[in-house]
Amino acid sequence: MNAPDRYERFVVPEGVKKVTYERDTKIINAASFTIEREDHTIGNIVRMQLHRDENVLFAGYKLPHPLQYKIIVRIHTTSQSSPMQAYNQAVNDLDKELDHLKKAFEAELAKHSADY
Amino acid sequence: MEGVSYQRFPKIKIREVKDECMKFELRNTDASIANALRRVMIAEVPTMAIDLVEIEVNSSVLNDEFIAHRLGLIPLTSERAMSMRFSRDCDACDGDGQCEYCSVEFRLSAKCLGDQTLDVTSKDLYSSDHSVVPVDFPDSTGYDSPEQRGIVIVKLRRGQELRLRAIARKGIGKDHAKWSPAATVTFMYEPEIHINEDMMETLSLEEKQSLVDSSPTKVFDIDPNTQKVVVVDAEAYTYDDEVLKKAEAMGKPGIIDIRAKEDSFIFTVESTGAIKASQLLLNAIDVLKQKLDAVRLSDDTVDADDQFGELGAHMRVG
Numbered sequence: 001m002n003a004p005d006r007y008e009r010f011v012v013p014e015g016v017k018k019v020t021y022e023r024d025t026k027i028i029n030a031a032s033f034t035i036e037r038e039d040h041t042i043g044n045i046v047r048m049q050l051h052r053d054e055n056v057l058f059a060g061y062k063l064p065h066p067l068q069y070k071i072i073v074r075i076h077t078t079s080q081s082s083p084m085q086a087y088n089q090a091v092n093d094l095d096k097e098l099d100h101l102k103k104a105f106e107a108e109l110a111k112h113s114a115d116y
Numbered sequence: 117m118e119g120v121s122y123q124r125f126p127k128i129k130i131r132e133v134k135d136e137c138m139k140f141e142l143r144n145t146d147a148s149i150a151n152a153l154r155r156v157m158i159a160e161v162p163t164m165a166i167d168l169v170e171i172e173v174n175s176s177v178l179n180d181e182f183i184a185h186r187l188g189l190i191p192l193t194s195e196r197a198m199s200m201r202f203s204r205d206c207d208a209c210d211g212d213g214q215c216e217y218c219s220v221e222f223r224l225s226a227k228c229l230g231d232q233t234l235d236v237t238s239k240d241l242y243s244s245d246h247s248v249v250p251v252d253f254p255d256s257t258g259y260d261s262p263e264q265r266g267i268v269i270v271k272l273r274r275g276q277e278l279r280l281r282a283i284a285r286k287g288i289g290k291d292h293a294k295w296s297p298a299a300t301v302t303f304m305y306e307p308e309i310h311i312n313e314d315m316m317e318t319l320s321l322e323e324k325q326s327l328v329d330s331s332p333t334k335v336f337d338i339d340p341n342t343q344k345v346v347v348v349d350a351e352a353y354t355y356d357d358e359v360l361k362k363a364e365a366m367g368k369p370g371i372i373d374i375r376a377k378e379d380s381f382i383f384t385v386e387s388t389g390a391i392k393a394s395q396l397l398l399n400a401i402d403v404l405k406q407k408l409d410a411v412r413l414s415d416d417t418v419d420a421d422d423q424f425g426e427l428g429a430h431m432r433v434g
């Protein structure tokens with residue numbers, strides 16, 4: 001009767017921001033990004049991509065509670081970069097990686113569909 | 117200030133591809149990408165499935181909701197699902213299932229008149245859209261096999277009747293498993309097996325045989341000509357460590373070394389038939405890209421921080 005709609009788990013409610021950014025008040029170049037309605041799928045790829053960035057001193061994510069449909073990504077960088085720059089870079093690099101993967105797969109598929 | 121790119125260039129090699137099944141190798145990337153693709157294929161690639169059922173007559177032995185549930189689980193061909201709308205954000209019909217952008221109507225009407233039990237199957241569902249129909253299993257064994265008759269929904273005896281109208285909607289596996297296009301999606305790390313030939317030479321044939329036999333799956337064998345231990349199927353290895361334990365017990369640690377390649381994955385994708393296995397991966401890549409796009413910082417978030425940053429800089433100088 002009063003069960004929430006199932007899509008509550010993955011549809012961002014009206015008036016709620018998808019990504020909110022909060023600077024750390026004590027540490028310079030450290031910040032938290034709260035991403036609404038995302039889970040390990042996004043959290044883990046963003047974290048691992050951030051680890052490839054040499055200006056990132058720390059990058060981690062958590063899913064605070066299984067019934068709170070959000071993740072928190074925390075980033076600490078050197079003064080050469082900033083959490084926001086590192087985050088944007090990570091998302092861009094992942095996006096380009098997937099573009100490359102798609103092209104590579106389509107080329108592979110074209111080779112195979114010829115003989116099946 | 118533009119940062120340096122840390123982008124990777126993954127390689128992909130298809131081993132086997134059929135409509136409903138595919139095996140491929142993914143290299144030059146890490147487990148996070150492999151796992152994201154797996155998770156998206158299972159839970160976030162959209163398909164069509166029956167979501168609303170209006171029963172007109174049901175005198176079968178199964179109750180209405182039981183039948184509605186069974187209808188929901190029938191896979192429907194969903195090539196079009198990516199370009200369709202979710203009915204919750206369809207403004208053409210307010211999601212009541214009356215429009216072609218977000219829904220497809222099905223009708224089923226069956227009555228048993230004879231003494232023989234009548235099977236009501238997915239083939240009795242009549243779709244209003246020829247591109248969204250219950251999946252058909254191509255039959256190789258002969259035309260009278262049970263698969264040829266579709267998926268059984270309910271069985272009727274003499275006099276029983278089932279008549280209904282059903283609406284199929286677009287959805288994702290995260291919402292309900294009936295929308296998952298994946299039967300199974302798995303990946304494993306590619307194993308790298310090294311045999312120390314010099315140490316292996318110190319073993320007798322019986323010792324070699326017992327080492328080979330210690331693996332629960334057939335990974336190693338003895339070459340009948342050279343009597344050397346060889347790897348016959350590295351991928352049969354299940355990371356069970358049995359051969360390594362055996363080597364240790366024989367007093368020969370290091371005779372065999374097995375490592376999981378951190379950047380190579382072997383995927384197995386099986387589709388329910390809703391979309392082709394190859395299309396499933398392509399759609400998963402697209403969905404993952406859309407998800408990444410959605411988590412980009414909005415301009416107002418960036419602007420708000422720029423002001424904060426300037427303020428902070430002034431404060432630091434002061």
Ligand SMILES: [Zn+2]
Pocket residue numbers: 203206207208209210211212213214215216217218219
């Ligand atoms: Zn609609």
